[in-house]
Amino acid sequence: MKHAGTESRYATKRPWRHFAALIVIAVLVFGAFWAVEWDFSTFTNAAKGERAIERAGDLIASFSNPDFSSEWLERSWELTKETLSAAVMATFMAVILAYLLAMGASRAVCVGEESFRGRLRSFPLRSPMAALCALCRLILDVLRAVPDFAWAVILVAVLGLGPVTGAVALGLNVTGILGKVYSEFWDSVDEKEYEQIRALGAGRLKTFLYGIRPLASRSVQSFTLMRAECAIRNAAVIGAVGGGGLGAEIMYQIGMGKWGKVTTLMLFTLALTLSADLASNFIRRQLRNDPNHPRAVKIRSTASSVARAYIGVAFAMCIVVWSVWFMGWGNSAGPDGESKNYLEPLANLTSGKEVKKLKFFEDLLKPDFDGASIGLGDPEAVQKVHDAGKDVQLFSEYGPGSFWRPAAWEAWELELRNWFVWRVIKSASVPLSMAIVGTLLGVLAAMALTYPHSLAFQLESQQFTGESPHPLARVLRFMQMVLARGVGLVSRGVPEVMWAFLFIAFFGPGLLAGTIAIALHTLGVMVRVFSETVDNIPYRRFEQSFRGSRMTCFAYTAGPISWKDWMTYSFFQFESNVRMGIVLGIVGVGGLGFFFTFNFEWFRFEKAGTYLVVMVLLTVLIDRISRSLKLSRVNN
Amino acid sequence: MKRVLWLMIALVGIFSAAACGSGNEAANGNSAAGGGGGAPEKLIITAIPDDNADKLKEHFGNVAKYLEGKIGMPVEYMHVENYAASVTALANGQAHMSWMGGVTTVQADQQTEGGAVVVCCRDIDKKFKTYFIGNKEAGAKKVDDLKMLSEVAKGKDFTFGSKGSTSGHLMPRFFFTEQSGSKPEDVFGKVGYSGSHDKTLAQVADGTFMVGALNYATYDKASQELKDKAPIIYTTPTYVDYSFVARKDLGDELIGKIRKAMLEIDGSTDEGKKILSFMKAGKFVEADMKDWDGIRNVMESGVDIGG
Numbered sequence: 032m033k034h035a036g037t038e039s040r041y042a043t044k045r046p047w048r049h050f051a052a053l054i055v056i057a058v059l060v061f062g063a064f065w066a067v068e069w070d071f072s073t074f075t076n077a078a079k080g081e082r083a084i085e086r087a088g089d090l091i092a093s094f095s096n097p098d099f100s101s102e103w104l105e106r107s108w109e110l111t112k113e114t115l116s117a118a119v120m121a122t123f124m125a126v127i128l129a130y131l132l133a134m135g136a137s138r139a140v141c142v143g144e145e146s147f148r149g150r151l152r153s154f155p156l157r158s159p160m161a162a163l164c165a166l167c168r169l170i171l172d173v174l175r176a177v178p179d180f181a182w183a184v185i186l187v188a189v190l191g192l193g194p195v196t197g198a199v200a201l202g203l204n205v206t207g208i209l210g211k212v213y214s215e216f217w218d219s220v221d222e223k224e225y226e227q228i229r230a231l232g233a234g235r236l237k238t239f240l241y242g243i244r245p246l247a248s249r250s251v252q253s254f255t256l257m258r259a260e261c262a263i264r265n266a267a268v269i270g271a272v273g274g275g276g277l278g279a280e281i282m283y284q285i286g287m288g289k290w291g292k293v294t295t296l297m298l299f300t301l302a303l304t305l306s307a308d309l310a311s312n313f314i315r316r317q318l319r320n321d322p323n324h325p326r327a328v329k330i331r332s333t334a335s336s337v338a339r340a341y342i343g344v345a346f347a348m349c350i351v352v353w354s355v356w357f358m359g360w361g362n363s364a365g366p367d368g369e370s371k372n373y374l375e376p377l378a379n380l381t382s383g384k385e386v387k388k389l390k391f392f393e394d395l396l397k398p399d400f401d402g403a404s405i406g407l408g409d410p411e412a413v414q415k416v417h418d419a420g421k422d423v424q425l426f427s428e429y430g431p432g433s434f435w436r437p438a439a440w441e442a443w444e445l446e447l448r449n450w451f452v453w454r455v456i457k458s459a460s461v462p463l464s465m466a467i468v469g470t471l472l473g474v475l476a477a478m479a480l481t482y483p484h485s486l487a488f489q490l491e492s493q494q495f496t497g498e499s500p501h502p503l504a505r506v507l508r509f510m511q512m513v514l515a516r517g518v519g520l521v522s523r524g525v526p527e528v529m530w531a532f533l534f535i536a537f538f539g540p541g542l543l544a545g546t547i548a549i550a551l552h553t554l555g556v557m558v559r560v561f562s563e564t565v566d567n568i569p570y571r572r573f574e575q576s577f578r579g580s581r582m583t584c585f586a587y588t589a590g591p592i593s594w595k596d597w598m599t600y601s602f603f604q605f606e607s608n609v610r611m612g613i614v615l616g617i618v619g620v621g622g623l624g625f626f627f628t629f630n631f632e633w634f635r636f637e638k639a640g641t642y643l644v645v646m647v648l649l650t651v652l653i654d655r656i657s658r659s660l661k662l663s664r665v666n667n
Numbered sequence: 668m669k670r671v672l673w674l675m676i677a678l679v680g681i682f683s684a685a686a687c688g689s690g691n692e693a694a695n696g697n698s699a700a701g702g703g704g705g706a707p708e709k710l711i712i713t714a715i716p717d718d719n720a721d722k723l724k725e726h727f728g729n730v731a732k733y734l735e736g737k738i739g740m741p742v743e744y745m746h747v748e749n750y751a752a753s754v755t756a757l758a759n760g761q762a763h764m765s766w767m768g769g770v771t772t773v774q775a776d777q778q779t780e781g782g783a784v785v786v787c788c789r790d791i792d793k794k795f796k797t798y799f800i801g802n803k804e805a806g807a808k809k810v811d812d813l814k815m816l817s818e819v820a821k822g823k824d825f826t827f828g829s830k831g832s833t834s835g836h837l838m839p840r841f842f843f844t845e846q847s848g849s850k851p852e853d854v855f856g857k858v859g860y861s862g863s864h865d866k867t868l869a870q871v872a873d874g875t876f877m878v879g880a881l882n883y884a885t886y887d888k889a890s891q892e893l894k895d896k897a898p899i900i901y902t903t904p905t906y907v908d909y910s911f912v913a914r915k916d917l918g919d920e921l922i923g924k925i926r927k928a929m930l931e932i933d934g935s936t937d938e939g940k941k942i943l944s945f946m947k948a949g950k951f952v953e954a955d956m957k958d959w960d961g962i963r964n965v966m967e968s969g970v971d972i973g974g
Contacts, residue, residue: 082874632831634751
């Protein structure tokens with residue numbers, strides 16, 4: 032009996048999942064290249080390639096000449112402050128909303144212990160609390176899926192015009208992201224770890240407050256900081272949705288071809304990103320209380336150990352208070368340089384009259400499913416479409432029996448194109464393809480760059496190798512690390528949208544430019560978190576397995592230890608890259624985002640509604656897959 | 668974390684107190700911008716953001732100041748970040764008057780269900796036109812009509828301007844489809860949207876796209892070098908474009924006063940010169956919503972971009 036048990040344990044432990052994952056990735060990449068048309072003519076066509084190189088040369092030349100006139104510097108500084116305050120306000124609002132919504136969306140918190148087993152356990156209407164949980168998840172999905180610029184246009188109806196609208200729009204989007212991740216973190220805390228709190232008779236709220244929350248707090252905190260940085264980095268997106276700031280100005284100046292001004296603005300953006308990086312590191316270090324961490328601040332007295340948490344919180348709060356003040360009273364960017372209270376419109380939310388104006392967007396909730404083309408709904412309309420020859424006659428040419436003939440599939444696809452919803456679904460292949468290829472390239476590059484980027488392997492390696500490197504070798508390693516960090520900083524410091532603009536100038540608008548932009552940004556974001564996980568590994572674990580080469584130690588020890596974390600982060604990044612693919616569609620890459628904005632801007636709300644439904648479905652799908660794969664575990 | 672929570676709660680308190688504190692002022696402002704009938708206490712104007720935000724703020728700040736003196740009530744300019752938002756603001760009564768493009772003028776009329784009225788437009792708006800331009804190096808030649816263009820430029824890359832633009836997208840697409848009988852997507856290799864008129868010119872000149880369409884005002888004031896690289900190959904018939912649109916519920920009296928003030932602007936005063944030169948106009952002229960019926964028909968017949 033015991034023997035059989037061991038055998039089955041071995042059987043389940045065989046790592047077939049890795050192979051399955053590899054096959055899935057291969058299929059996805061194949062699908063990405065098959066589903067949409069990629070234009071590689073810049074590489075294959077010599078004349079086009081030459082022109083692209085020429086343009087890239089021009090581009091680099093124009094970047095070497097920043098505009099440092101005092102008035103432009105002053106203006107850039109104003110814009111930087113505007114960007115920072117909008118991003119901080121958005122994140123602050125999002126943290127509060129997301130915390131509450133995540134409590135509802137987390138199964139462990141909202142539903143708690145239950146006797147349902149098997150398939151019934153995932154049925155949303157099994158109990159009132161489970162229904163609430165499903166509802167909260169749906170709200171988060173919608174918040175996340177609707178692009179922030181669409182929120183901005185909708186919110187204009189309620190909040191009026193002004194930078195607060197942009198901040199709130201961004202905040203709603205960030206709420207969706209944070210809420211999802213918080214609730215996943217809480218769900219993935221092992222039930223056994225807070226069993227004793229339940230056993231003592233605590234209800235769901237107390238179990239949450241004293242059991243689940245503290246156990247996941249470190250993950251929650253570090254993700255919040257990461258997101259706050261991202262919000263600041265997404266200056267370009269804030270700009271596009273009406274938050275003004277650096278992003279809007281950069282886009283405008285790129286459009287005008289004023290590269291000197293763009294360079295100055297980019298330098299300010301980079302400076303802001305760098306400060307955000309450093310500030311979040313500072314907060315992180317102050318709040319971290321893991322004495323086993325190799326780089327933990329060693330506590331000297333009780334007072335200083337207590338003070339650290341306060342310093343971290345006070346620092347964060349100072350920024351928040353400043354942003355609210357700046358947004359409300361400090362911003363002197365008004366028409367006559369007078370300060371104007373941009374917070375006023377928020378009061379509108381309290382009066383029902385303004386909220387009623389949302390009725391304007393009613394049609395968004397009535398998506399057009401084009402039933403007439405597939406013979407559903409009003410018979411008259413069906414007949415009209417049929418007479419025009421624009422209805423779907425799936426099996427007119429090939430019956431379902433000829434499914435083995437490729438020509439049949441082509442003919443079916445052609446017929447399906449008459450159905451609007453099919454065209455909408457097809458347009459989703461553009462952001463998906465970009466996200467798949469971009470994430471894969473970015474993550475692979477990030478893994479390679481993690482080695483020179485990691486502090487543990489470059490500067491502190493003697494702690495586990497036992498060598499004492501020549502000073503020159505040390506300098507070399509230091510240079511290597513600085514270079515790697517510089518690459519990481521620049522590639523994540525410049526938002527995807529701006530990368531996309533640059534690559535559009537090089538490759539022309541299309542998937543290629545968008546994919547490279549996504550890959551580059553992914554590289555920057557991922558290399559940071561990847562090397563952070565590597566640096567968090569206690570050095571004694573390297574010591575045991577070190578065999579003379581730092582590179583092998585990295586590949587065979589550090590890699591596998593942090594592999595699961597890397598995959599978790601990569602999947603998060605994939606999800607956000609799909610959304611970014613939609614946003615890039617708006618700026619000229621095409622696909623789902625492009626058609627959505629087009630219909631939205633032309634007030635065809637029913638059609639825009641259909642695109643919105645597909646966006647939400649896409650987000651729900653990826654979210655449910657990541658939840659079922661249990662990718663987000665709390666790494667205690 | 669508990670401390671964090673308490674601090675956050677405290678801050679929410681402060682935050683909401685601040686919001687309430689300013690609530691009184693806001694309430695006054697709202698009634699001014701309220702969607703209700705009758706003349707408001709403060710006239711709020713806005714514009715589609717087809718130029719740099721600062722330039723627009725300065726320019727429409729001047730317009731607001733000028734109107735304030737003429738109609739005897741406070742006028743304020745509010746900036747919006749995209750075309751759709753300006754229509755929404757007008758339709759919801761958050762703005763009373765707006766500087767609109769051809770498409771947005773019609774949209775404003777549609778979204779207010781006929782509650783919008785054209786105050787005036789520039790002299791140049793009544794005979795707006797679009798140029799089709801081609802890349803010189805690639806051997807662009809003048810064509811008689813767009814049918815001919817669709818034959819000689821088959822398979823080449825083509826770009827419009829912004830997808831919401833009248834002169835950069837809607838009208839050239841309309842004329843092309845009408846004359847050649849087929850969609851640009853079916854004729855050209857790749858159909859792009861450069862984002863603005865000057866970008867269209869730059870991208871056709873440098874060969875990113877072989878053919879493009881842009882509004883004539885932008886082309887005419889471009890540098891000779893660019894014009895040489897991207898000559899005009901076809902000029903469309905004329906159509907109407909920009910206008911000042913106001914909400915009807917401002918009342919005939921107020922609208923009349925505004926119209927009179929706008930039509931009075933000429934180059935004799937510094938103020939007027941500034942306004943007109945920014946708008947590249949000789950003067951403002953009277954116009955009626957009916958003039959935009961052509962664009963309305965094009966819009967209602969459906970613009971099929973393939974999505």
